[in-house]
Amino acid sequence: MNGRTAVELFAGPGGMTLGLHAADIHGTGIEWDPNVVATRRAAKLPTIHADVRNHGPRDFPDATVLAGGPPCQTFTVAGNGTGRDELDRVIDAVKRMGDRQTIDPREFADERTALVLEPLRWVLEDFEHSYNTIILEQVPQALPVWEAYADVLRQEGYSVATGTLATEQYGVPQTRRRAVLIAQLVGEASLPAPTHRPYRKGQPQHEGDPRLLPWVSMGDALDRPTPFTVVSNYGTGGDPKNRGRRTSSEPAFTVTGKISRNRIIDASGAELPRFTADWPWAGNDIPQQIGNACPPALAAALAHATRQPLRAAA
Template sequence: MQPVQIVDLFAGPGGLDVAAEKLGLATVGVEWDSAACATRHAAGLATIEDDVRRYGPAFFPDADVLAGGPPCQTFTVAGNGAGRRALDDVLAFVDRMVAREDREEIAKDLSKLEDERTGLVLEPLRWALEAIDDLDKPYRAIVLEQVPAVLPVWEAYAEALRSEGYSVNCGLLRTEAYGVPQTRKRAVLVARMGSEPVKLPAPTHRTYRKGISRDSGDIRLEPWRTMEDVLNRDSPFLVISNYGTGGEPKARGRRGSWEPSATVTGKISRNRVVSVDGVEMDRFSFSEAGRLQTFPTDYPWSGQDVGQQIGNAVPPRLAIHVLCAEFGWEPPTDALNNLGTWMSKSATGVDRTKSYASRMPAMASA
């Protein structure tokens, strides 16, 4: 499969778009957070700064691939839990949407959820069904990712999309199994129109286990990558984090630079970095935090809450593997090896320093 353009919903600072551009694919992202859009604009990524709910497939007639990572705050363990509490309601909304119940009634009922952000997880399905019903032009492929708690929603999506003629696969992926120097789990869905089976990407690296050598495990896979592999610090260090500890000092997690990073969150600037003998060192810069997510070293992080932008993003290296699995490609070594820099021109030949306004569909400015 050779895509024409990917429309990326809730595109954030550009994790999936960076991967797509490195693969030579055109992208356009829809993102409402002004800080993330500042980064996207600085990176030269085609962007509509607005609410996904105000748009639909008709605004992006060239896009034949739908991607998205809806906001996770209400589903993540670190969030308020409204999404997890509303899970049964969300699954019921999936059934109602597939049954083609009145869209306005569904939107009205979604507005009654405890946290309106919970309903955003249903936007990719709305777009997929509108492409079928309103345009008679189904997306050729769909790629979605979210925190593990959203997997039941993706499983409901899978059944819904199969009923519309898609081949679908979904499951949990561990980022370090794809060469990301960080342990992080993501719920991923890939779908392709037609009966040809679509698979999740096969692991390329071993999974991390505390206290187990990186040389142990399946010899067919590469060792997991470490923080030292991507950061240019002069000496070994320890990262001390209170993520997931409830603030309990004795429970704070520790990772050595010879291990993968723990999950990079929006609070990464709070992590202490110390030498192996306990001397305080500089905390991670935005560039370093981005590199732990496999963003290019020179990626132009901009705007406010950069730490949150980085923590919310999908790692580009993982996205390369997911996109290649979706399209039936072998992950190209040059794309994986070329994530270290963000060149002035994209792989599609577009000058990233120029405005993308002229490339936007006319309706998109509405």
């Protein structure tokens, strides 16, 4: 069951793509942001610079895997919140799509909210083949959307699993939670089992479930000669003066597009230089690209969890 071909929507700078590659899934990514496209092309990742709304499954007839992470700006707590405010309407739109009704993006206060519906359009569009595998991820606030997707996809013959995963439990040196959906036409869909222990403030790496690996710290992941502390740009407990802190012996905070506002200091409080990322970042707004990227280790865990027998050819 090797060599599956994917079409990746909202492809981003390559996090999901690398995860798919780890499970021998290769294909093409669609991305509209020219800066992100520049990074993908610098990384030699097959990319179409386009709006996913202007394409459909007929353009990728060989794809058996559909993957993607729709933009989260209207759902995340760091965004404008219009997607969260209209969550009931989004779920209703998912149900109507299951009844083969067309959804007008102008139904929503921010048209970016409607982008979360695009993967379902690709699945349901009248075409001579269906995707064997679907892998989707978003911010935790969008989990009810994936659950509504699941109801529709089950009616289409898919087995579906949804849930919220903690990235540090899959070897990511960062505490980040993601709402995910995995759907399979053959076999039972399931979410990946954690491989690493959950991070708990004040609990050492060596403590916890002995069946799981220790969580990965920033110091473990980065080649830095001395310990350091990251001071968050966010205030703890709603107090903007009470900045959160993580030492290099802990995982990073959730990485957002505002990562450049974080401070990095040594034990004396002196500022330290920024880290050099081992990825061919290109274009502008690189902090935003980094914040929007799906962690590759999480994407790999999701992709490996879909290793089910493929349908027999018609």
